[in-house]
Structures are given as C-alpha cells and as structure tokens.
Amino acid sequence: MSDRQPLSGTLPLLRLYIAGDSPGARRALANRKRLIRALDGAINIEIIDILSTPEAAEKAGILATPTLSDDATDPPRRLIGDISNITEVLSYFGYRRKDAP
Amino acid sequence: MNRKHGLAEVLEPFDDSRLTSISQPSFRLLIENTADGVLVVDLSGAVLYANPAACGILGHSRDKLLHVPLGRPMTGGETAEITVHRPDSRPAEVEMRVVEVTWDGEPALLASLRDISARRAQDERQRQSQKLEAIGRLTAGIVHDFNNLVAVFESGLRLLERQLAQDPGDPKVGKFIEELLERTQNGRALTQRLLAFSRRQTLSPQATDLNERIRSLSSLLERALGSGVQIRLELHSDVGEVLIDPDQLDTAILNLAVNARDAMAGRGVLTIETRLDALGDLETGEGLNESFARATVADTGCGMGKEVLAQVFEPFFTTKGEGEGTGLGLSQVYGFVTQSGGQIRIDSNVGSGTAVHLYLPRIHPDQAGPT
Numbered sequence: 394m395s396d397r398q399p400l401s402g403t404l405p406l407l408r409l410y411i412a413g414d415s416p417g418a419r420r421a422l423a424n425r426k427r428l429i430r431a432l433d434g435a436i437n438i439e440i441i442d443i444l445s446t447p448e449a450a451e452k453a454g455i456l457a458t459p460t461l462s463d464d465a466t467d468p469p470r471r472l473i474g475d476i477s478n479i480t481e482v483l484s485y486f487g488y489r490r491k492d493a494p
Numbered sequence: 495m496n497r498k499h500g501l502a503e504v505l506e507p508f509d510d511s512r513l514t515s516i517s518q519p520s521f522r523l524l525i526e527n528t529a530d531g532v533l534v535v536d537l538s539g540a541v542l543y544a545n546p547a548a549c550g551i552l553g554h555s556r557d558k559l560l561h562v563p564l565g566r567p568m569t570g571g572e573t574a575e576i577t578v579h580r581p582d583s584r585p586a587e588v589e590m591r592v593v594e595v596t597w598d599g600e601p602a603l604l605a606s607l608r609d610i611s612a613r614r615a616q617d618e619r620q621r622q623s624q625k626l627e628a629i630g631r632l633t634a635g636i637v638h639d640f641n642n643l644v645a646v647f648e649s650g651l652r653l654l655e656r657q658l659a660q661d662p663g664d665p666k667v668g669k670f671i672e673e674l675l676e677r678t679q680n681g682r683a684l685t686q687r688l689l690a691f692s693r694r695q696t697l698s699p700q701a702t703d704l705n706e707r708i709r710s711l712s713s714l715l716e717r718a719l720g721s722g723v724q725i726r727l728e729l730h731s732d733v734g735e736v737l738i739d740p741d742q743l744d745t746a747i748l749n750l751a752v753n754a755r756d757a758m759a760g761r762g763v764l765t766i767e768t769r770l771d772a773l774g775d776l777e778t779g780e781g782l783n784e785s786f787a788r789a790t791v792a793d794t795g796c797g798m799g800k801e802v803l804a805q806v807f808e809p810f811f812t813t814k815g816e817g818e819g820t821g822l823g824l825s826q827v828y829g830f831v832t833q834s835g836g837q838i839r840i841d842s843n844v845g846s847g848t849a850v851h852l853y854l855p856r857i858h859p860d861q862a863g864p865t
Contacts (some may be wrong), residue, residue, distance in 0.1 A: 456562060
C-alpha cells in the first residue's frame with residue numbers, strides 16, 4: 394500500500410461514526426485527536442453522531458459504533474471497535490504517521 | 495485442514511487429540527448454536543461468516559451481513575466495546591473479542607460478540623438504587639432536624655401565646671420573637687447543608703466561641719426539652735474558640751439534647767459542660783491535649799448497655815419507636831465532630847445516665863482572627 398498524499402488544497406477525509414456521549418464514544422474522540430496529531434494535522438476526520446443523524450449512518454450502512462470509515466473508497470474501508478493503536482489504524486488506511494518513527 | 499467445510503483454522507491449533515474424534519458437522523453445530531455471536535471477517539472488513547447469534551446481535555440476516563462493509567474489528571486490549579445499532583430496536587452494548595485465524599487459506603479475523611446490554615442495565619439499576627438510598631438517608635436526616643426545629647418553634651409560640659394573653663406589653667414578648675427569628679436561620683442552614691451534601695461541599699468551619707454558642711442555644715433547649723428537664727450549664731471560661739461550623743454544632747447539641755430528654759423520659763437533669771481537658775485514653779498521641787476543647791452533654795437518664803453503645807453511631811440505629819426517631823441523630827453528631835477534625839467519646843452505663851464528650855479543635859488565642 395503506497396502512502397497517500399493529500400490532494401493539493403483539500404485534506405483527505407475519514408469519518409468517525411460514534412453514538413452519543415458513551416465512554417466508548419469519548420475514547421474514540423480522544424483517539425481521533427491522536428490520529429490527527431500523528432499526521433501533523435494533514436487529515437480531516439469528520440465526526441458523525443448517529444444518534445443525532447441516524448439517516449447518515451443508515452445511508453452509509455453503519456452497523457455499529459465506533460466505526461472509522463474511509464467512505465471515498467468502494468467498498469468503504471472501515472475499522473470497528475478500538476482505534477487506540479494509532480500506527481496500525483493509520484497503516485490500515487494507507488497513511489504513515491509523521492510524528493514518530 | 496477443514497478448508498472444504500469453510501471452518502476456521504486457528505493459527506496455533508489447540509493441541510488436544512480428543513478433539514479429532516469430533517466430526518466437523520458437530521463443530522458446525524456448536525458454532526451455530528452458541529449464544530455468543532461469531533463473525534469471520536477478512537482483512538478488508540468484509541463478513542465471510544456469521545453464526546445465528548451474530549445475526550441476532552447485529553439485527554440482520556446472514557445474507558445481508560455478507561454484503562455490508564462491516565469493517566475490520568479491532569480491540570485495544572483483550573476486548574473492545576461497541577454499540578450495535580439495529581433497525582427497529584434499541585442499541586445493544588456488545589463486548590467484542592478478536593483473534594486471528596485463517597479462513598479458506600487466507601488470513602482472517604474471528605470476532606466473538608457478546609450482548610452485555612442486560613448486564614449494563616443491571617449495573618445502571620444498581621447505581622440508581624444506591625443513589626436513591628443516599629437521597630433517602632439524607633431526606634430522613636433533614637426531616638429529623640426539621641422536626642427538632644419545629645418542636646422549638648411550637649414551644650416558643652406557645653410561650654408567646656401565653657405571654658401575650660397575660661401581658662402583651664412585657665419585654666419578654668419581643669425577646670421570644672427575636673429568638674424565634676434567630677432560629678429561622680437554623681432552617682436556612684439546614685437547607686444549605688442539604689445543598690452542601692448534594693454538592694459534596696466541605697463544611698465551613700469558622701472560629702466559634704463555644705461557650706457563647708451553647709449559652710445562646712440553652713434558652714431554646716429549655717423550651718424544647720420541656721419543664722421536666724432541668725438544664726445546667728458548666729462552662730469554663732478558658733476554652734475560648736473552636737474551629738467548627740457553628741450551625742452544625744447547634745444541630746449536634748440539639749440532637750444530643752433530644753436523645754437525653756428521651757433517655758430521661760422527660761424528667762431529669764441535662765448538663766452541658768465545656769472545659770479544656772486531657773483526652774484521657776483516646777489514642778491521640780502526646781501534645782494534643784491543649785488543641786482540643788471538650789463539650790460534654792450529660793443526662794441522668796436510663797443509660798445504655800455495651801451492645802447499644804457499640805452501634806450508636808451507625809446510621810439508622812435507633813432504640814426509639816416507629817415514627818419517633820430516625821437513628822440519624824448521633825450519626826450527624828459523629829459526622830460533624832470527625833469532619834471538624836475532632837473526636838467523640840461516650841460514657842454510659844445502664845441506669846446511670848449517658849455523657850457524650852465532643853472534643854473540638856481549639857484555636858489558640860494567638861491564632862484567632864476576627865470571626
């Protein structure tokens with residue numbers, strides 16, 4: 394898998410589907426920040442709370458949360474569950490972290 | 495092995511020769527009937543296999559699951575918790591475990607899913623009932639204190655009524671009204687305490703003239719305890735100021751006095767004594783004696799035996815009849831004294847009365863500031 398580079402002017406986009414303010418959601422949000430830091434801000438991770446926008450989750454076919462999704466690929470590339478292993482998560486989506494070896 | 499059956503082959507096979515005698519259809523039967531959801535997902539996150547329990551937990555048919563991009567399951571440690579959103583039913587809290595397997599010769603992930611919603615709901619109900627219990631305890635304590643206050647008001651108003659009938663111009667009338675008005679502050683202080691409890695605020699200890707506070711309370715005690723109880727004050731002038739919440743002290747003295755009245759069945763002597771005193775056999779170490787002032791509330795009542803003494807500080811412990819006591823009076827006293835950094839001791843014997851000693855942290859004259 395080659396390193397993906399952002400197109401000029403636009404940041405690559407991932408979506409983080411969470412549900413409300415559960416402990417799992419809070420952990421996922423904290424990990425989202427770590428992911429963005431690990432890429433030195435060169436990524437946009439949109440947060441979608443499926444409790445407030447259930448139709449968005451249904452349209453995307455999200456069965457469970459937290460799910461981190463690259464909806465730009467077909468089929469969408471997704472991780473479900475715990476996303477605290479930053480290196481592994483980024484590698485799965487084809488990125489290499491910029492803050493550490 | 496087993497590829498043609500589409501069953502998972504664990505990377506490090508469990509070595510138990512007895513398993514070889516179990517047929518593959520039997521293994522399939524186990525997986526298909528286990529209560530835990532079993533999913534096999536390829537590395538790109540597509541579902542390869544789902545057992546009936548997994549279909550139930552995820553709320554979709556096997557055919558549907560095989561066609562949705564579920565995603566690659568990941569756990570940070572041993573397990574991860576996910577929330578499953580099912581069409582037309584409540585979200586389920588699901589515990590997920592993931593192991594690496596090979597499936598039809600390809601690396602894959604086996605996720606086992608367990609619906610822990612019921613367990614979570616049970617935990618939540620338990621937390622809720624603990625909270626309700628605490629609120630109930632608090633309410634009972636406040637009711638107890640308010641009842642004492644109401645008793646003070648009732649006797650004060652009776653006196654006032656009598657005085658007005660006899661001689662409305664007597665300066666005592668104004669004095670009664672003034673004292674009752676002062677007691678309304680106690681009611682306000684109680685609600686403040688309710689707030690403080692619910693917010694877990696600390697008490698507000700301040701330099702308090704112990705003798706003065708007790709003196710100002712005594713005229714009310716006289717009325718609240720009834721004419722059968724004689725009140726004797728033995729206040730030593732050298733005790734000075736103590737660092738306590740004065741409203742809590744009032745409540746504590748009131749609680750002790752009400753207990754004393756009940757122990758004396760309405761007839762006897764209530765003695766309130768203050769003095770600088772050695773802590774005696776209390777395990778306080780040396781050099782602490784001068785740091786404490788003692789306030790003792792003693793009665794000439796029925797006293798308590800050892801069994802009762804051992805339990806008196808427990809919340810809800812009461813020897814009073816149904817509807818007469820909450821068992822929270824002494825636990826308030828205990829809470830107040832210990833939170834103030836003081837100590838409490840009870841001397842009592844059956845038939846020879848009870849003395850409750852409150853050791854309160856003293857402010858030395860050179861420490862005392864304006865109150």
